[in-house]
Amino acid sequence: MKKLGIILSVSTLLTLSLVSCKEKQPETLRPVTTEIDGTLGALYELVEEDYKFPEHSNEFEFKVKRNELEGHSYSKIGVGYEVYDKNGKVLVSEMHPSLEDISSWAPIPFDVMELKSGEIGTMSIRLKDWPDKYAGAKTFKLILESNINEESTINANSSSSSDNDWDALLDDYEALVNEYDKFLTEMKSGNMDSQSAMNALAEAQAMQEKLDGSKSEMNSKQIKRLGKIVTKLTKIAAKSATIKTNDIKSVNGVNLKDLGLQ
Incomplete structure (x- = not known):
């Protein structure tokens, strides 16, 4: 019995030793x-x-x-x-x-x-x-x-024609968003040119879909800029919900008061 106790003690010590040595x-x-x-x-x-x-x-x-x-x-x-x-x-x-x-x-x-x-x-x-x-x-x-190719250089002044093409499209997209914003601002001030506003919004959304599908061809700055313009469009579109019917004074250049509608 005493011998068994010694064996168990040695076994326990070996186990503890192995555990302590483990990283x-x-x-x-x-x-x-x-x-x-x-x-x-x-x-x-x-x-x-x-x-x-x-x-x-x-x-x-x-x-x-x-x-x-x-x-x-x-x-x-x-x-x-x-x-x-x-x-x-x-x-x-x-x-x-x-x-x-x-x-x-x-x-x-x-x-x-x-x-x-x-x-x-x-x-x-x-x-x-x-x-x-x-x-x-x-x-x-x-x-x-x-995926920079071997001809690419770490130079801020160097940009490919492809980069310039995407920059131009982003410029056009932002211009459409700004145009839509202008129409909504005019509508909020009383002049409702709804057709122009809808046309600008439709063009902006179509261009956004095209740009979203081409992110893999853009560089990091262009993708970041696209995200900012999309956020801007979302905020501008929210303005339409704040336009009240009573605020509208004219529609497509026609004064509602002259028509006896106000």
Whole structure:
């Protein structure tokens, strides 16, 4: 019986020893370097600090700082990474990310794309095989890829003819939205030119559908501008609900009072 107790005690000690030797999930991860690899890596650098390792989901947040280089056109992006233990051994590697349309890509928000030199923004990645493969993790490295071709240069003054075409369409779209706003403003002040207002709205909506379907061909600034114009149109359209019948003094240039209707 005494011998059995000794065996059990030794077994318990071995179990505790194995548990204590097992690597725990990290509390934080730190960049192994502030430099970022990939075609977009030259535009940003990682902010060097300890980043909290996610406890309740696989979304890992970190900060990037925009460098002095100006942006350029791209429509697809991908985020890759590697995670290492204290000895530099690779625990998880995702260094060849698939490219996704920037109009639907959450980890790189538009405000990060539009950062000015020296400004800092927050990004995130979704860690694969989380949390199982991250025991003992200490550091990480980042990669930012895009669909910039080899002829593209990181130059704010360089823009393709395609970019110029989309800029021109956005100009036309915004002009239609402004025209619709003008008609609604006149209607609210008493002059109801309903046909012109409806025509402007119909043209604006048709152009919006065309632009929405072509986001993958636009650069980040153009997509951001499109979003602002769409928001503007939505706010303007809400004005129509505030126009009261009693406010209308004329319709399509015809004075209602002259017709004996007021």
